[in-house]
Amino acid sequence: EPEVTQTPSHQVTQMGQEVILRCVPISNHLYFYWYRQILGQKVEFLVSFYNNEISEKSEIFDDQFSVERPDGSNFTLKIRSTKLEDSAMYFCASILTPGLAGAYEQYFGPGTRLTVT
Amino acid sequence: GQQVMQIPQYQHVQEGEDFTTYCNSSTTLSNIQWYKQRPGGHPVFLIQLVKSGEVKKQKRLTFQFGEAKKNSSLHITATQTTDVGTYFCARSNTGNQFYFGTGTSLTVIP
Numbered sequence: 001e002p003e004v005t006q007t008p009s010h011q012v013t014q015m016g017q018e019v020i021l022r023c024v025p026i027s028n029h030l031y032f033y034w035y036r037q038i039l040g041q042k043v044e045f046l047v048s049f050y051n052n053e054i055s056e057k058s059e060i061f062d063d064q065f066s067v068e069r070p071d072g073s074n075f076t077l078k079i080r081s082t083k084l085e086d087s088a089m090y091f092c093a094s095i096l097t098p099g100l101a102g103a104y105e106q107y108f109g110p111g112t113r114l115t116v117t
Numbered sequence: 118g119q120q121v122m123q124i125p126q127y128q129h130v131q132e133g134e135d136f137t138t139y140c141n142s143s144t145t146l147s148n149i150q151w152y153k154q155r156p157g158g159h160p161v162f163l164i165q166l167v168k169s170g171e172v173k174k175q176k177r178l179t180f181q182f183g184e185a186k187k188n189s190s191l192h193i194t195a196t197q198t199t200d201v202g203t204y205f206c207a208r209s210n211t212g213n214q215f216y217f218g219t220g221t222s223l224t225v226i227p
């Protein structure tokens with residue numbers, strides 16, 4: 001069973017510091033996503049990425065956030081200057097092809113728990 | 118306009134009882150997806166519904182998409198302790214942006 005991997009599993013950082021969360025999507029997938037989930041709340045869409053550029057982003061994804069696919073396998077989320085309210089679980093996900101029957105299953109990684117102190 | 122509401126927020130059932138969660142939208146949905154998230158885990162895709170009035174089954178799970186494509190439901194027959202978790206619906210119009218519902222947390226009492 002293919003899987004999405006994420007590192008680290010837990011990141012603790014001080015307010016104002018930069019963090020980079022890493023993801024390795026499933027190798028033949030074309031669409032990549034970042035979500036966040038504050039403890040006990042719903043999963044919130046941050047950004048989608050296709051063909052080496054941002055496809056859609058939510059209002060949460062402001063100038064403090066950026067994404068990158070630095071090589072053929074990694075997909076990263078950078079938060080430039082973390083705030084206390086950035087503390088959450090961050091999930092990466094990938095899809096082969098959203099519009100194609102049988103290929104729209106979204107696979108989530110195990111998540112990175114970010115704690116900002 | 119993009120929000121999807123789920124009810125109930127919490128549900129406690131005795132093992133063996135049935136469970137249903139409902140997902141409602143004020144606007145027409147092009148499709149609806151359902152996910153399960155175990156405590157401490159990540160969302161796991163269950164199914165996608167696309168057609169008006171569609172009904173799909175996965176063992177003890179039955180998924181329905183409303184005729185007007187504004188609501189959906191997930192029904193579990195004869196719950197087991199392995200069904201514990203939070204069930205989310207999610208809408209997507211383009212496939213590039215997903216809006217998750219508020220989730221229903223299911224507790225199964227053995």
